[in-house]
Amino acid sequence: MRILNKKTVLPGYGLSLGITWLYLSLIVLLPLSTLYIKVFSGSLNDFISAVFSLRAIKAYQVTFGLSFVSACINSFFGFLVAWVIVRYKIPFKGFWDALIDLPFALPTAVAGISLTWLYGPRGWIGSFLEANGYKVVFTPIGITIAMIFVSFPFAVRTIEPVLRDLDPEVEESARCLGASRMKIFLKIIFPTIFPSILTGFTLSFARAMGEYGSVIFIAGNQPLKTEIAPLLIVMRLEEYDYHGSASIAVFLLTVSFLLLLCLNFIQFWNKRYSGIT
């Protein structure tokens, strides 16, 4: 344990390292590894049949597909909102600023109920859409809206500080060099904030993928159509199929882990210029 014997200027290195390890193990590593141990102590056939049943595959498609769509939409509008908040003087800025964080704080069930009312056949927006032949509640569109709602703050709050830190002199020097506004945006601003957009995308994607509370109200939860993967886990549990529910959970966990890993690699590649490589 050479690492523990290394002299550092800060006191309590060994102690704080121990606490950090213990805490992370208890909070993160232990629950996750229990899941894996539980699943892989069962038979492989059971695992495969649970994970790759038609209903499960459809549920993954709904979950991953719609999370992706909502993360894309959030990244775009999140950037837009962050841009407006940072760059423009708008009336009641503090109010709008606080509003962005609301989905963080709101219990997701509250969000689910209000969205279902709003977009339902008798809701303000829903009744109007219904009259024009669009159905939102109990369709993938409804699920997407709920996912967008709960993961929106991630997109804004990751882009905003980077946008704020942009040096105005950098844009001014691009202007002096003859760049148009469009070129300044495409060649200077966008590449600088792209890593933060990607981070916002990742966080919002992960949040949407794990969202349960608000989605189940608006989704309708029809198997093969609007059933999300987290709900399927609960369904299996209610059927006393503990191994099946754990199998799906492990699969979800692995896929989301791999997705995050991929995005982190892109991040890493993108930051190549920020230091000594």
Place this chain on the structure above:
Amino acid sequence: MSIELINVSKKFGSFVAVDNVSFSINRGELLALLGPSGSGKTTILRIIAGLERADSGSVILEGRDVTKEDPRDRGIGFVFQHYALFRHMTVFENVAFGLRVKPRKVRPSESEIRKRVMDLLALVQLDFLANHYPMQLSGGQRQRVALARALAIQPSILLLDEPFGSLDARVRKELRRWLRKLHDEIHVTSVFVTHDQEEALEVSDRVVIMNQGRIEQIGSPEEVYFSPKTPFVFQFLGDVNLFHARELSNGEIVFLPDDARGVEKRVFVRPNQISIALNLSEENPIPATIQYINTAGPMVKIELSDIKGNPLLAFISIEEFQELNLKKNMNVFLGIKSHHSFDSPPNF
């Protein structure tokens, strides 16, 4: 005439940054805008570049009124104090930026861009760093990249805002001599802003000295140093002692503190124009006490106080210092070798 500013004024809220300033810059000249912070020098530079709009007055560039023109159409090279490099681009791409964003019709070919960028990097002696990112360079190197980038568009004027302001003292001196040499090679009309009088006097062909949004004096470094027009210029360009001397009716100036003849006159004396003697004489009539001696440096710096307790500063050579064998708290007599006074000194 390359640049002409006519009655330019600019306010930020109620703060007057530039107050009715007019001056012109000759083609191929290296001009320094010198002044304390808040004197409006950077604002003037930004008005020339078009990054700031003047409230009134006009900017003439090569005979063309550009007052309302966008900076991107002015063809001006601007070097910022903090470099403002594009950190996600290599050094090469930074320098190539101005060429790459040109409209397709006038954009040089890829091989031309390559050649021009490498030539510029050779000029600033950084061709070996072409593929590095700005974060991997030192401050002095970054500033030279910024300079090469500004020169890439072949600007009619080069503007430099405190170009050496964020560098350490040694690099600063090196780089400013290098800039002077570079200017002698390429002769692009240049204006640089500084608050460092030594830098301005050493590098520029002419100096514009600014104070509170107005021009105090314009002239060659020798002119402003040896014949300052205002007390501000005299004070700003170096250490100074203020004497309340008296002017006699025949024009003679006497420094004796208890002399009651003539009328009072404020007289400015540079520290190296004060002589120190151990005994009272006609040349050294002013009694003073040594407070502090600093021998580190090319001259010995001696802080004194006169009999009223006013602080004085004198610089003498090391040889003279050793000969007199001066010590702290010694009583000595000062003489004035040369002095400067202004007919109507503003209050300060």
